[in-house]
Amino acid sequence: MATSGKDNLERNWRGQNHQSTVKKAVTYYSKDDKGAYTVVGSLSPGTLITYLDSSTQDHLKAAFKLSTGEDVYYANIDYFVKPKTKQTQLPPLGPSSFGLENQSFTSVTSYYNKLTSAINSRNDIDGELFDYLYELLDYAYNGAGNYTGIKISGFPWGQIQNYYSEVIGPIVCIKRGILSQVMNTTGISGAQIYMPADSERLYDYKIIIGNDEHMISAKSAKGVSNQVKPQFVTSISEKSGKLGNLQFTKEFNLLKILGENTVVAGALKGWSLIAPTEMTPAAIQSIVSVYRGESHNTKIPDTQLLKPFIDKHITSKKSNPASVTVGEVRYKCEQLIQNWSKVGSQNIVLKNIFDIYLNESRVIYVKMDANKNTGIPSFSASSGGGSTLVRNLYLRSSNYATRTADRIGFQVS
Numbered sequence: 001m002a003t004s005g006k007d008n009l010e011r012n013w014r015g016q017n018h019q020s021t022v023k024k025a026v027t028y029y030s031k032d033d034k035g036a037y038t039v040v041g042s043l044s045p046g047t048l049i050t051y052l053d054s055s056t057q058d059h060l061k062a063a064f065k066l067s068t069g070e071d072v073y074y075a076n077i078d079y080f081v082k083p084k085t086k087q088t089q090l091p092p093l094g095p096s097s098f099g100l101e102n103q104s105f106t107s108v109t110s111y112y113n114k115l116t117s118a119i120n121s122r123n124d125i126d127g128e129l130f131d132y133l134y135e136l137l138d139y140a141y142n143g144a145g146n147y148t149g150i151k152i153s154g155f156p157w158g159q160i161q162n163y164y165s166e167v168i169g170p171i172v173c174i175k176r177g178i179l180s181q182v183m184n185t186t187g188i189s190g191a192q193i194y195m196p197a198d199s200e201r202l203y204d205y206k207i208i209i210g211n212d213e214h215m216i217s218a219k220s221a222k223g224v225s226n227q228v229k230p231q232f233v234t235s236i237s238e239k240s241g242k243l244g245n246l247q248f249t250k251e252f253n254l255l256k257i258l259g260e261n262t263v264v265a266g267a268l269k270g271w272s273l274i275a276p277t278e279m280t281p282a283a284i285q286s287i288v289s290v291y292r293g294e295s296h297n298t299k300i301p302d303t304q305l306l307k308p309f310i311d312k313h314i315t316s317k318k319s320n321p322a323s324v325t326v327g328e329v330r331y332k333c334e335q336l337i338q339n340w341s342k343v344g345s346q347n348i349v350l351k352n353i354f355d356i357y358l359n360e361s362r363v364i365y366v367k368m369d370a371n372k373n374t375g376i377p378s379f380s381a382s383s384g385g386g387s388t389l390v391r392n393l394y395l396r397s398s399n400y401a402t403r404t405a406d407r408i409g410f411q412v413s
Contacts, residue, residue, distance in 0.1 A: 003131060004078050009059040012126050013051055018083040022047040023149060026079035029061065030071070037061065040073060049080065081151045082127035090156045091124040093133075094163040095205075096198050098122075105193040108174040112141050115167065129155060133164060136377055140171040147375035157372065165368035166204045166218040170195075172379050173207050173216060173366060182364055182383035183214060203363055215363045227396060227409030231259030233357040240360040243353070250274070251349040254337070258395075263404040264291050264330050267397075270408070271333040274340055278309045279333065287326050296327030296402045327401040334397035334408055341395040351393050354410060 003011055022043045029037040043049075048067040055063035055072060062077035095101050098118035105111040119125070119134060128151045139145035170193045173179050179188065187209045194206040194213075203215035234255050237243055246252055254273055258266045265288055272279040283305040290298050300306055303321040306329065310321045313332050317324050341350055364383045370376070396411035 005059050008082070009056070009062065009077050011130070012082045013062070013077060014053060017053050018051040020049055020051055020080045020083060022049065022079060023081045023151060024079055026075050028073045028075040030073055037074060043075065051080065082131070090159055091122070092163070093159045093167065095167055095195050098167060100167065100195045102197040103195050108171055108191065108193065111193045112171055128152065132375060136164065137168055139377060140168040141175055143176065150375060152372070152375045157370065161368050161370060169216060169218050169366050169368070170205050170207065176379065178366065178379050178381045179207070179364065182381050215361065217363050217365050218368070227398065227411055229259065229407055229409045230255040233354060233410065234259055236360050237353055237356045240356055242356050246349065246353055249349050251346050252353060255353070258408050263399070263407055264288060266407060267330050267333040267337065270337050274337070278312065280305065283309070287329060291326045291330070296325060298326050300324050300326055300329060325401065331397070331399060331401040334399060337408060338395055338397055347394065350395070354393055354412070
């Protein structure tokens with residue numbers, strides 16, 4: 001439930017003055033020298049006010065000034081829009097930020113209690129965002145959330161739909177019945193929950209019913225999911241025995257290269273597989289020999305070995321190849337692989353490989369969407385392989401020329 005009354009005052013307002021606005025019509029008062037209150041009138045929604053902390057004694061008569069003067073007035077603090085989070089950056093909303101990662105929970109109730117306690121202990125989430133996250137949790141567990149009066153404009157919707165959906169997703173799966181169309185849910189009310197470590201990318205959580213484990217991957221309804229790394233796809237599809245001639249394709253070989261090598265070597269060798277005359281083994285070795293850790297800005301050691309690649313793909317530095325960095329070459333290879341994978345017969349082959357992975361991995365995709373006007377969430381589940389689930393697929397890099405965050409992975413929508 002949303003914070004109100006004394007809890008609202010202590011959690012969201014105490015400690016400093018705040019600028020805010022009236023969110024619904026409220027009666028306000030003046031106070032004389034004897035401490036007696038007199039009704040002044042009613043404030044309309046949207047009226048600008050400044051909350052005065054040192055003059056506020058309780059939540060029913062919170063002190064404030066209007067933007068039009070210096071007189072001090074008093075009103076119920078629950079009628080003011082809560083201050084935005086004091087953090088300069090958006091607070092993290094994934095499972096690890098609530099202390100849930102790498103843990104098993106014997107019931108949905110134990111998971112819910114742990115999450116409730118974790119949310120209440122977060123000092124970096126306050127104001128309207130805290131109330132909204134709490135109401136989403138209430139919806140997940142009880143089937144109803146009260147979003148009335150919460151000012152949702154400006155919320156970090158990407159964070160909520162991509163990360164907080166992982167947090168409340170297990171509760172939604174067990175309590176809201178969304179899995180009934182994609183699996184046998186007999187006994188789900190007594191299901192256990194497992195939240196993996198952050199390093200796991202095959203799935204976001206497991207719903208365990210008896211001896212059956214169901215892997216769930218959270219994704220927003222807009223179609224952007226966590227990237228699936230190539231090593232998961234190749235491993236599961238190989239074990240299935242269903243690849244046939246797909247295992248001999250350039251596309252499957254590329255996935256093996258990307259999954260079995262470092263981020264740097266994988267990108268260079270991957271593009272060499274596609275365009276061997278542009279990225280030769282000697283050129284790859286020259287870069288790998290000096291590319292250590294975060295040394296993205298190291299200049300390439302041999303411009304002649306990389307001349308065909310630079311002339312074609314880094315044309316802005318064609319006249320000065322000595323200024324090209326190893327990070328630029330690696331990132332350009334990633335971009336080229338990404339673009340190559342989006343079109344033509346290679347895209348079809350990649351989809352066919354991924355389809356086998358989906359069918360064999362039994363990953364269920366749970367989508368969350370939220371109405372940006374009302375805040376009301378919706379969830380749905382999909383399963384059954386690429387033909388029914390995947391609309392678009394390609395290999396995507398999440399790196400930059402000056403950053404190597406992770407291997408290239410499947411981006412699926």
